[in-house]
Each structure stands twice: as structure tokens, then as C-alpha cells.
Amino acid sequence: MAPKTILITGASGGLGAALARAHAAPGAVLLLWGRDGVRLREIAAQCSAQGAVAHVTAFDIRDIAALTANLAAADVQTPIDLAIFNAGLGGTVADDALSENPQGAQATAEVNFVSPVVGASAIAGAMAKRGRGHIVLIGSIAESFPLPMAPTYAATKAGLAMFAEALSIRMAKHNVAVTLVSPGFIDTPMSRQVPPPKPFLMSADDAARIIAAKIARRARRIVLPWQFIPLRALTRLLPRAVLRLILSRA
Numbered sequence: 001m002a003p004k005t006i007l008i009t010g011a012s013g014g015l016g017a018a019l020a021r022a023h024a025a026p027g028a029v030l031l032l033w034g035r036d037g038v039r040l041r042e043i044a045a046q047c048s049a050q051g052a053v054a055h056v057t058a059f060d061i062r063d064i065a066a067l068t069a070n071l072a073a074a075d076v077q078t079p080i081d082l083a084i085f086n087a088g089l090g091g092t093v094a095d096d097a098l099s100e101n102p103q104g105a106q107a108t109a110e111v112n113f114v115s116p117v118v119g120a121s122a123i124a125g126a127m128a129k130r131g132r133g134h135i136v137l138i139g140s141i142a143e144s145f146p147l148p149m150a151p152t153y154a155a156t157k158a159g160l161a162m163f164a165e166a167l168s169i170r171m172a173k174h175n176v177a178v179t180l181v182s183p184g185f186i187d188t189p190m191s192r193q194v195p196p197p198k199p200f201l202m203s204a205d206d207a208a209r210i211i212a213a214k215i216a217r218r219a220r221r222i223v224l225p226w227q228f229i230p231l232r233a234l235t236r237l238l239p240r241a242v243l244r245l246i247l248s249r250a
């Protein structure tokens with residue numbers, strides 16, 4: 001049975017907005033979260049035009065009390081079938097900077113790791129009680145690489161990958177699926193901040209269509225574009241010293 005009530009964080013732009021459009025259809029209730037209320041309403045209107053019912057909530061997801069309160073309120077009103085934790089902050093450090101800006105590192109850690117981990121834990125409990133549900137965490141291919149140009153970003157995504165796997169094992173007996181999505185480069189405002197090269201860059205709508213189809217099959221792991229699957233496997237075979245050398249020159 002296709003999920004009916006779908007929460008998407010970071011739905012005001014980029015991949016989140018594309019995921020909202022990919023799930024918008026008659027019978028779907030979309031809960032679209034982000035900070036920018038104007039953009040959220042624009043995306044909601046696009047989803048409504050496709051036949052979905054869309055509700056928007058604008059708040060800063062780093063506000064953990066607001067996050068858990070909004071989740072509980074939404075879940076009481078319409079039990080969430082599918083929760084997609086997509087909101088994220090990029091964070092590349094300029095070559096000439098001595099280190100990452102500490103406040104930037106904190107924001108990245110809070111948006112990319114703390115908020116999805118807290119949110120997923122909260123909704124996992126409610127889904128386990130119902131004996132059904134699906135949680136999707138949007139990670140990154142960066143989880144596989146100790147990126148010197150984005151130490152905190154890479155670390156948050158690596159942490160999220162471990163969390164997703166552990167949670168999926170824990171939730172299996174409750175019929176709650178957990179999916180980790182690890183994208184390469186998707187053309188969004190975030191990736192436009194990253195200097196080229198961006199191999200295998202794909203549009204957000206193409207990425208969202210692939211992700212939505214695999215979510216519907218309850219895939220545990222989604223890596224896209226597909227070229228990153230062999231690339232990731234190959235780099236795992238490299239001695240760590242060689243990988244460090246390559247990355248130090250990147």
C-alpha cells in the first residue's frame with residue numbers, strides 16, 4: 001500500500017522540493033517543513049496542483065524542542081507513514097582558511113546530524129507502536145570519504161549512515177523500514193556552492209524520481225547516480241594512506 005501521509009524536511013528547495021513533487025498525487029497528504037515559508041507555500045501549491053493535500057510548517061530545525069513538538073502534533077493529527085529527513089547544510093572550507101568556522105561547524109552538525117537523529121528517534125517510537133512506517137535519511141556519498149574540504153559535513157553524513165543501519169536493525173521487528181539515501185552531485189542551491197568538477201551531476205527532479213521509486217520498494221540503501229556504486233567500492237579497496245594522499249591533493 002502506498003504511504004499516505006508523508007513528512008519531508010528541507011522541502012523549501014533543492015532535493016526536498018523535488019521529493020515533494022515526486023510524491024504529490026491524489027490521496028497523498030504532504031507535510032512540508034523548512035525555514036522559508038514563502039518558498040514552502042510555492043512548493044505546496046505545485047503539489048496541490050498535482051492532486052495532493054499539502055501543509056507547510058516554517059521553523060528552524062535546529063530548535064529541537066520545536067522539532068519534537070511539531071512532530072508529535074503532526075503525528076497525532078495524521079499518523080505519518082513516511083518521514084523523509086532531508087534538510088541539510090553544506091559546508092566547504094576555503095583552501096586558504098586555517099580551519100572550519102566553529103559556528104558553521106556547529107550549525108552543520110545540528111542540521112545534518114542532531115535534527116535527523118532526534119526526529120527519526122521520535123517518529124520511530126510512534127511508528128513502532130503502530131507496527132508500520134518508513135523513515136528515510138538523506139545522507140551523502142561524502143559519508144565514505146574523509147573530505148579535508150568539508151570535515152564536519154563528511155562526519156555528519158558518516159554518523160548518519162551508522163545511525164541509519166543501526167536503526168534499521170532495531171526497527172525491523174516493528175515493521176518499520178529505514179532507508180539511507182547517499183547521493184552524489186545533485187543540481188541544487190547547495191551543490192552550486194561547490195566548485196567543479198561535479199561528476200555525474202543530475203537534476204533534482206531526476207534524483208527525486210529515482211529515490212521515490214526505490215522508497216516505494218522499501219530499499220534499505222539508495223546510492224545515486226549509479227556510477228558512485230562501483231566508485232565507492234573501488235575506493236574502499238584502496239589502502240587508507242593512498243586515499244589520504246589523493247584527498248590531500250584534491
Ligand SMILES: NC(=O)c1ccc[n+]([C@@H]2O[C@H](COP(=O)([O-])OP(=O)(O)OC[C@H]3O[C@@H](n4cnc5c(N)ncnc54)[C@H](OP(=O)(O)O)[C@@H]3O)[C@@H](O)[C@H]2O)c1
Pocket residue numbers: 009010011012013014015016033034035036037059060061062086087088089090111138139140141182183184185186187188189190191
Ligand atoms: N545537492 C547535492 O549535491 C547533495 C549531495 C549529497 C547529499 N545531499 C543532501 O541532500 C539534502 C538536501 O540538500 P539540497 O542539495 O537540496 O540542499 P539545499 O538546496 O540547500 O536545500 C536544503 C534544504 O534544507 C533546509 N534547511 C537548511 N537548514 C535548515 C534549518 N536550520 N532548519 C530548517 N530547514 C533547513 C533548507 O530550508 P530553507 O532554505 O527554508 O532554510 C532547504 O529546504 C541534504 O541533506 C544534503 O546534505 C545533497
